Amino acid sequence: MKLHPAWLASALLVLSVAAVPALGGQSATRDGQPADALASNLALPFASDLTGARRAPVFAWIEDVAGARNVWVGGPDIPAHPRTAYSGDEGIELSEPQLSQNGRRLLFVRGGDAEFPEGGAPNTGIALETPEQALFVADVAGSQAPVKIGPGHGAAFSPDGARVAYTRKGEIWLWGDAAAARRLATVAGSVEDLQWSPDGRQLLFTEQRKGHSFVSLLDVEQRSLRYIGPTLGQSSDPTFSPDARQVAFLQFRGPPADLPDSSASFWSVRIADLASGAVRTIWSAPGGEGGQFAGTRGRNLFWTASGHLLFPWERTGWMHIYAMPAATGGTPRDLTPDANEVETFTPTPDGKGIVYAANAGNLDTRQLWRTAIEGGKPAQLTQDDAFVFRPVFGGDRLAATATDAQRPAHMVLVDGMKPLGAVAIAPSYSKPETIVFTATDGMQVHGQLFRGKGPGPHPALIFVHGGPRRQMLPAFNPMHYYSNAYVRNQQFAALGYTVLSVNYRGGTNYGRAFREAPETGRGGASEYRDVLAGGQWLAKQPDVDAKRIGIWGGSWGGYLTALALARDSDLFAAGADFHGVHTLVRPGDASLSPDAEVKARELQWQSSPMGSIDRWKSPVLIVHGDDDKNVDHDQSLLLARELTARGVPFEELSLPNERHEFFRYGDWLASYLATEAFFARTLKAGK
Structure with a gap:
């Protein structure tokens, strides 16, 4: 089945009239009436890419409001404000904000794909000419439009802020105020x-x-x-x-x-x-x-002013940060013995301590801690009513990214948790419940439960994240992709679906043994045991209709969605597969013998949705951008062909020029509305 033209027209109507929501808890309006909750909450400002000046309390970050991206600056003495004035859902990414050490100048990249900066530039907005990837510079305190340096990315200010080094296509370039950019090396x-x-x-x-x-x-x-x-x-x-x-x-x-x-x-x-x-x-x-x-989600080696080398190590089975004198070496000392898992860390400006984001004391949270390199008990800097990520110093002031159940990612000064700017809110959202259940092989699995509103029995959904190196939390996520997924799950709950988001094995923040669990992916798909256990847990809940359980997810979550439908259509009545992997068969490794390679490829096949495709009965919605550089669009072309041949019902939404993480707000909204309409037909009305 294809999406009906009338449905597409209604989706486009929503895109054209949905207003950007006001801040501070006010609902978005349309002609004086409340706007569609999904559209307005997806449009809430989302902040990312926080950076600080080395010698001044100045910060910069990127804010996305319904696809319109701008660079913001602010600090304890600088009211937060946008330093650029881009508008519209153009599908043009902003990335890599950098500040000079004195905090007076700003760099950023507009265009291209930050994940694949050396690849072909995307044209997700379907412009007549593909937007170029270009580097811009601006005075932080000024009002003049940023100056275009030229094509490039990966820029760095010289220590005095007068020059900029950057790269493009294997070349290193140098730009300064007094001279045109010149190539230094290839x-x-x-x-x-x-x-x-x-x-x-x-x-x-x-x-x-x-x-x-x-x-x-x-x-x-x-x-x-x-x-x-x-x-x-x-x-x-x-x-x-x-x-x-x-x-x-x-x-x-x-x-x-x-x-x-x-x-x-x-x-x-x-x-x-x-x-x-x-x-x-x-x-x-x-x-x-x-x-x-294995590294953290940030930089993994620092040489401090105190003469120490700082780096992560999983000697305990958990990601901890260790210190070692650079002059003498020796046995590294664990600075974070009680941290559970450290996600990111940074040295303090004086080089005598570190600040780190970790889930100490509660695996399903994220807080900031500070400890001295010379030893002592770590001090917790943030409290449990918020989730705090990615500490960044600007001079001697510390800022970070914060979220909670109602507030998407925003920037705060850690001292007092004072927001650097206005904070958006989704006031109707309640905090999901954290639950733990057990797979058939004894693996303990964590998840978040969004309880369906209204009387039961409820249709239900499993949500599976991608990566698979991810962890979902009972709050807005600091990654834009999963911030959007959190909105979709909250809105499903508002529509009466009970949603269980599963943190399956292979994900992060539950220790190395969980992340590196045996037989995952093409080695046997052991993570599917956790997904299946989640579906079975839902089926046993007294307020859930066991015959109306669906599943949805993207990327590796799309793979697990397809695997669930192929293996267990009797449990999973429908699914929405966003840019999933459908065959895991890959060319052999040179270290394998010919016989071992044959066995490996057979296991890859059996671990794939294609390996069980003849058992697939339930309907599915397939969503994929055709310029996806993470999961080839061919994976969905393959699935559509195979389902057609077997008479399995499916709906399809192919997004021309779109990437893996959709660049356009309109494509997120259209995809999520398609998913909502699909589940309304297949689950709310019964299979």
């Missing part, structure tokens, strides 16, 4: 993590090549390029010593396909002396737990 790979030396004479970066990466150093004045300690693996997170005479970096490699659980040592911390070129391994991870490298 390299064989892609340039990442570009940064200036403290003296402003050199540029340090990671050069990503096929299957490996190098740490590279470019002397701006001498126009010379060299590679630091190249290895047969990945080199990452390079950082200068405070005196700029040395560079530290991480070196790691992954285990082979036939020994995925090897307990060997796969990573180390190395230091290069820039004068002599000598490189020494100051520490290697011992074999066993933590012998394979």
Whole structure:
């Protein structure tokens, strides 16, 4: 089945008339009446990409309001305000805001795809000419329009703020106020993590090549390029010593396909002396737990002013932060022994401590903590009535991203949790319940339950996130994709559906054993046991109609949605599959023997929805952007063809030019309205 033209017309009508909601808890209105709740709450301002000036209490971030993106600036002495004036749902992304060290100048990128900055530029707004990816600079305190530097991304201000280094297509460029931009170098790979030396004479970066990466150093004045300690693996997170005479970096490699659980040592911390070129391994991870490298969601290596190297390590089975003297090395000391899982961290400006976001004491929360490098008990900086992420210093002031059950991501000064600007609110939303249930193999699984409004028995839905390296929380998510999914689940509950969001194995923040659980994905789809257990848990609830349980999700969640429908149509009566993976069969690994490769490919097939497609009976809605760079659009073309051949009913919504995380608010809304209408037909009215 295709979407009916009359339905599409009504969706477009909603897009054209839905007003952007007011802030501070006021409902959006349309002709004096309340606007559609889904449209208005999806349009609530969403803040992201917080950055701070190194030597001044100034912050910048990006705010998205119904697809109109702008860069905002603010601080304790600067009222928050937009520094750009872009309007309309154009599908043009803003990314990479940066401030000069003195907080007086601002950089940002407009256009392109921040996740794939070196790929082809998207045209999700279907303009006659594809918008270019370009770098802009502006004075923070000024009112003049930002100045376009030129095509590029990955920019960094020089320490004095007078020059900007940036990259594009394997080239490094330099721009200054007094001269036009000029190319400094061309390299064989892609340039990442570009940064200036403290003296402003050199540029340090990671050069990503096929299957490996190098740490590279470019002397701006001498126009010379060299590679630091190249290895047969990945080199990452390079950082200068405070005196700029040395560079530290991480070196790691992954285990082979036939020994995925090897307990060997796969990573180390190395230091290069820039004068002599000598490189020494100051520490290697011992074999066993933590012998394979895993990082946080931010930067993973710092060299502090106090002379310590800071990095994450899973020696305890949990992501903790360790400190080690850079001069002497030795055994790293755990700074966060009670943290459960550290998600991001940053050193304090004086180099004597760290601030980190973690779920200490409650696996389904996120708070900020501060601890001294020399030792002592960590101090909790934020309270349990909010979820706080990604600490950032601006000078000596600390800011972060905050959410709760009613307020989407916004920026706050951590001291007193004072918002940097106005905060949007969805006043009708209530906090989902956190529940724990057990899969058939004994795995403990966490989830959030959105109880359906009104009398039961209720139709019900399982929601499965993507990634799979994710964790959903009982609040708005700091990622835009899942902030939108949270709105959709709240609105499903308002319509009478009971929704269970499942944090299945393979996800983060429940420890390494949970994240690296055996036989997940193409190795056996063991995470589906958690999804199935969630559906069975719903079916046993007295206020849920066990014959009207559906499932929906995107990306890896789309894969699990399709797998649920293929394997268990008797339980899952309908599903909405957003850009899912439908066959996991991939080319073999060179470390596998021919016989082992045949067995691996057979297991990949059986772990795929395609492996059980002949058992698929329930209707499905398939949604996919045809310029998706994460999950190829061909995956949905394959599924549509196979379902057609077997007479399985499906509806389809193909979004021309759209990416994996939809760039246009209109495409989010159209997709979510299509999902709502689909479940109304297949679940509310009965299968």
